[in-house]
Amino acid sequence: MNQGSISLIPKTYHRLSPLQSSIKPQIETTGEEAIASIASATSSSEIESLRVSLLGKKGSITGMMSLMRDLQNEEKKEFGRTVNEVKGNIEKALEARKEEVEREELMVKMESERIDVTTPGIMSQGVGRRHPLSMTMERATEIFMSLGYDTVTECEESPEIESDYYCFEALNCPPDHPARDMQDSFYLNDPDGPEETYMLRTHTSAVQIHQMEKRKPPFRIVAPGRVYRKDDIDATHSLIFHQVEILAIEERGVLTLGDLKGTVEYFLKQMFGPEIKVRFRGSYFPFTEPSMEVDVWFRGKWLEVLGCGMVDPRVLEKAGIDPEKYSGFAAGFGAERFAMVTYGITDIREFYNGDLRFLDQFPHFKDQGMKAFLEGRGTSDVEAEEGGGDKEEKVEKKEKKKADPPAAGAELDISKLEFKVGTITKVWEHPDSDKLWCEEIDCGEESPRTICSGLRAHYSASDLEGKKVVVFSNLKKRKLGGIPSDGMVLCSFTDDDSKVVLIEPPSDAENGEVCKFEGYEGEPATGNQIDKKKMVQAIMPDLKTDGDGNVVWKGVEMKVGGGTVGGGGLKDVQVG
Template identity: 50%
Template sequence: MEITSNTLEIELKSLQEEALKEITSTISLKDLEQLRIFYLGKKGKLSQILRGMSKLDSSKRPYVGSFANKVKNVVQKQLDEKLHDLSFAELKAKILSESLDVTMPGETNLLGNIHPLNNTRDKILDIFIGLGYQVSTGPHIETDYYNFEALNIPPDHPARDMQDTFFLTNGDLMRTHTSPVQIHYMEKNVPPIRIVAPGRVYRRDTVDSTHSAVFHQIEILAVDKGLTFTNLKGTVKEFLRQFFGEELPIKFRASYFPFTEPSIEVDVQWKGKWLEIMGCGMVDPNVLEAVGYDPEIYTGFAAGLGVERFAMVLHKIDDIRRLYTNDLRFLEQF
């Protein structure tokens, strides 16, 4: 069939009528997009009709081109209006299907708090760091030498009975205190020394309301020329004042530790009761000699405390086991 401007015009009118009819009846966005491609795409029906313009007389082409643009604009306008209507309908249906019940309780992400043990440990460390001490840590598995012998506790010493621990098959053991950290540090450093050693320790204790086979200690060590028992008492008093937030009645009682001489137990009067809270003393000369320090030149003092004991006193906790059971009813109080 011969292609003329009239035949192209008729085809364009037919395309417009057909397109508008199909667009009006379509009910989905997916089908609407298929119609757009079918009629107005690069290989669509409109493009196929316009290819025939190359066979027209040049004087007829502007008219046919203008008419084709009008058809395209009419079809595109109908597509846009239908797109708007279908999109709105889809959104409305989605809102209705996903309706929000504002009377339902909202979902919240619970914020955690620092565990009372960690909080107590951090508070103690902050105080000693403020007094000029630096934190030092060491291994949990120790040799007999570092855990006992270097601390003036030979194999036949009765003090070992008080620190019965867990031994490994190779003869090493789980440390019973953080005092080995002091030996490690002194072997690698020369005085003046001021360190605070926090960490977990292990003893073969029967678990009850005040004892645990695994617990946490913090020890301090100061070694320098001319340190005396007065320096130790002043340090302990200042630490307790800052920790409890007030000047408390304090008692220093004579005691015994193999690695200090003299050795002292410290009691404080808290809420009307006397509580034993820490041990301390001047570093035994044998310990200084074990790490190569001359006890005629250097003296030192050490103190140690249980983090659990301080946490229990501070927060009025009646059973040490509460600190390890991960019971939210207990932990949420802090």
């Protein structure tokens, strides 16, 4: 039987009226033949074609019902029951076979895309690709870092599980505030219960409150992170997405609405190119006043890209910052929106499907892709432009670039590094290293610092406890053997490390006092800036002890508390 054009109505059916007893077995036989055709179908498209030819508006089974007008009234009931029974059997057969075929097709697809996890990890199809979301967030973060913003990415400083207080109340959204209707949150416990409410954070604005409580103004931060909201998943909406927020707090009057607009416009031009047109529109956000939404003229239309505003004084007050003394601004945007616009992605679900073919469309690195995509050039064009020379030459250039330390520019001097006096109050063994001591050091701050240092070969715990030291205090916090280490204890040391001696501040120096070098009065850098510009490699080689055993940088003595800092008895050696 031809599956594409099944005819279930014999010509003899027309004008049969009194012959109902002979019609019924023929209808049943025709139904059995149709079911046999369905059972032999091998693809979803073939099953759909059978369904239309059998049960569609002009289908064979549907057409049978038109014969009822040629039957006597007493025969119509029996005829209708027979046709409906055949129709029901065909519908069941179609549904069952459709499930089987779809399962078979899925297994074939899975087999064709199967990855053998036991295969040795040898790349045979070229190098990997960066995810466009990662490149977008990294690019945005670097732009703000170049303006002096410090990044906030650590889990303890940017938690994805937040309390109701940090997500809403501290941001000027009390329980009865109408702005809460704008957020559909994933609550982890009963929001109406007696205990504190927790949820998956709905925005990275919560990070701003944590930082305002922790830091003393002035400061500037950029906080990229993942957020969660209840939403119907489609081409432009997802349950999970990413935001990047900035916050700048200074003494009142230093930062104005004009500074905010200038910062936002600079950022957008860095992201989209210097010719991009930007416009600001008045808007409303609970935590800023005044508030603005920002659009860019992109590919023939205005596109909303971010929101911003001056921080509401009540938000500052809740975070423990005096709004009469300090003010600032904040801004935030969705990373997915920027990435979709930049790379021409039309469906947000593509970011999360894990398909390597999706990633293969994009450049290896963000700097290769952003400008190229905006100018309508493809990845291959950019790689061709930057691919001059053979492979060995590229590797040689890359290794040379990596090996050469950065030159110390005129702006990189010892004032970028901050050194504070502190007292070691507690010492204990590092649980995972036989070379490290863990030290609790009072640097005159709200809480003591924990610093891990490799001094176990040179000092006992009892020797260190109560010792006054100098701490390199604006290093970015790092984990050493799983324990966060917040700074570095300065020592002088010989070239072969046979002698390592603690730097000695004057006895009258107080905990928290900052060591100074005359003639170098610049502002200390942030930990991220120190890492990004490799300031330690550029500046520290000139920190030494002189012939008198005092600590000097390029011949200028380190001083604090009215006296000179000593090198612990070692002369003409390195300090670090």
